[in-house]
Amino acid sequence: MIEFLVRKLTRRDDLSPAEQAALRGLRGRVRDVDRGRDIIEMRAKVDHSSLLVSGMAGRYLTLHDGPRQFTEISVPGDFIDLHGFVMKQLDHGVLAFSDCRVFEVPHHEILALTEAYPHLARLFWLETVVDSAIHRQWLLALGRQDGPARLARLLCELYLRLEAVELTRRRRMDLPLTQSQLGETLGFSTVHTNRTIQILREQRLITWRDQEVEILDWDGLVALAEFDGGYLRLVKAPV
Amino acid sequence: MIEFLVRKLTRRDDLSPAEQAALRGLRGRVRDVDRGRDIIEMRAKVDHSSLLVSGMAGRYLTLHDGPRQFTEISVPGDFIDLHGFVMKQLDHGVLAFSDCRVFEVPHHEILALTEAYPHLARLFWLETVVDSAIHRQWLLALGRQDGPARLARLLCELYLRLEAVELTRRRRMDLPLTQSQLGETLGFSTVHTNRTIQILREQRLITWRDQEVEILDWDGLVALAEFDGGYLRLVKAPV
DNA sequence: CGGAACGTTGAGATTCGTCAATCGGTGTGG
DNA sequence: CCACACCGATTGACGAATCTCAACGTTCCG
Numbered sequence: 001m002i003e004f005l006v007r008k009l010t011r012r013d014d015l016s017p018a019e020q021a022a023l024r025g026l027r028g029r030v031r032d033v034d035r036g037r038d039i040i041e042m043r044a045k046v047d048h049s050s051l052l053v054s055g056m057a058g059r060y061l062t063l064h065d066g067p068r069q070f071t072e073i074s075v076p077g078d079f080i081d082l083h084g085f086v087m088k089q090l091d092h093g094v095l096a097f098s099d100c101r102v103f104e105v106p107h108h109e110i111l112a113l114t115e116a117y118p119h120l121a122r123l124f125w126l127e128t129v130v131d132s133a134i135h136r137q138w139l140l141a142l143g144r145q146d147g148p149a150r151l152a153r154l155l156c157e158l159y160l161r162l163e164a165v166e167l168t169r170r171r172r173m174d175l176p177l178t179q180s181q182l183g184e185t186l187g188f189s190t191v192h193t194n195r196t197i198q199i200l201r202e203q204r205l206i207t208w209r210d211q212e213v214e215i216l217d218w219d220g221l222v223a224l225a226e227f228d229g230g231y232l233r234l235v236k237a238p239v
Numbered sequence: 240m241i242e243f244l245v246r247k248l249t250r251r252d253d254l255s256p257a258e259q260a261a262l263r264g265l266r267g268r269v270r271d272v273d274r275g276r277d278i279i280e281m282r283a284k285v286d287h288s289s290l291l292v293s294g295m296a297g298r299y300l301t302l303h304d305g306p307r308q309f310t311e312i313s314v315p316g317d318f319i320d321l322h323g324f325v326m327k328q329l330d331h332g333v334l335a336f337s338d339c340r341v342f343e344v345p346h347h348e349i350l351a352l353t354e355a356y357p358h359l360a361r362l363f364w365l366e367t368v369v370d371s372a373i374h375r376q377w378l379l380a381l382g383r384q385d386g387p388a389r390l391a392r393l394l395c396e397l398y399l400r401l402e403a404v405e406l407t408r409r410r411r412m413d414l415p416l417t418q419s420q421l422g423e424t425l426g427f428s429t430v431h432t433n434r435t436i437q438i439l440r441e442q443r444l445i446t447w448r449d450q451e452v453e454i455l456d457w458d459g460l461v462a463l464a465e466f467d468g469g470y471l472r473l474v475k476a477p478v
Numbered sequence: 479c480g481g482a483a484c485g486t487t488g489a490g491a492t493t494c495g496t497c498a499a500t501c502g503g504t505g506t507g508g
Numbered sequence: 509c510c511a512c513a514c515c516g517a518t519t520g521a522c523g524a525a526t527c528t529c530a531a532c533g534t535t536c537c538g
Binding site for chain 1: 516517520
Binding site for chain 2: 525526527529530
């Protein structure tokens, strides 16, 4: 259930056998959520945090009159609301882009784990801090990059994150977002999103069919996006 | 030196006398940085975290060819790079908008503090999680709101954050950003920033002279921004 | 006095949004 | 099997938001 998480954490710092056992010993509840439904409701008060086991999901905020902005895309191995452990009330909703399975860990379990293993506490802390770094990169994209660069950046990021949990297949990945949802992620209208995708296709950077993206030219995509994946912190450094 | 921080933390959860003493006992080094200079260099490897004691600063990312995007504005009592404690390498720079004084706390001090006081560890964690929530709100603004609403949102946020550390004076606050820097914050050109400010002036929502903003109509500003400050987590809730 | 930094204004170009229509695939009831 | 509805992708036309370039104003200071 938490193998993806262990796999990701291990890329960042070594885990002792005791720590690994403690992680695998976390008790929680499995829940399945259908595509298109909320995993977490906006402004929910939470007493557990949810680890995404399978599927893809998106955190979002909305304005009063409806417009929605996704602020991060979650992949398996990600906690979708670990910050709720210290926030207690969530400031956003989470939508299931595809059918999703989550593992809900009660906060008292996380509390006990982090008090017993301060090093794991810091690794959990790091998870939320990487979320923050992802948000910053998206701010750079939304504030300073045009359509193609913004889309390219998102694809680069998702590819590396999926690769870290071994969910890519030779430059291919599943991306179960509709173009409308993708627009709500990039800060575009649906129409503009479609036209932006076409630009990347015409430049032979990607193909995109049936929810599957193939990256034809990784270096070209990285150059267009001015992408540097260091912020994902997928390298070993003691915490 | 850390009174602003204690003041803010106390709004979120009660601190025991021992915890307060431990915070006040943190050892570090004071450093002054002139307006317009970097407090932290992009991609710096850090072995301390800096608490902003006075002044205002901004975290930023840049593209290769120069465009800069600020991702958060720091006020006194904020750590400007607490996430460096677990990231180890920063993913952004920090610019001093005004003359700034920072208190640099070595990571080994923070490590000892957080291992001795898990509750303080969670409050520090919360600090970085609120940063994350701020980023999300800015993503909503950059992705889905037009000029006036975006600016209004920023002013609402800053007013509440400054008020939390008692640095406002009856609907007034210092805002030592140039219009150019403000544009780099809102994702606008300098010209458009100027015109957006004028719109808020014409609507009698604010005045803005000599680095000082006065909010003439708080409710109007909140309505325009569709602002809800809950994400700042300035209410008491046990962590 | 002159320069530098910041704010302001005008004009024209570009990006992106909105509205409206069409296309293609899929599922369903008759 | 067919007609139809629905959803998502695509296209065209037009308008709005925002950018760029260029100039000018204001304040401060050496």
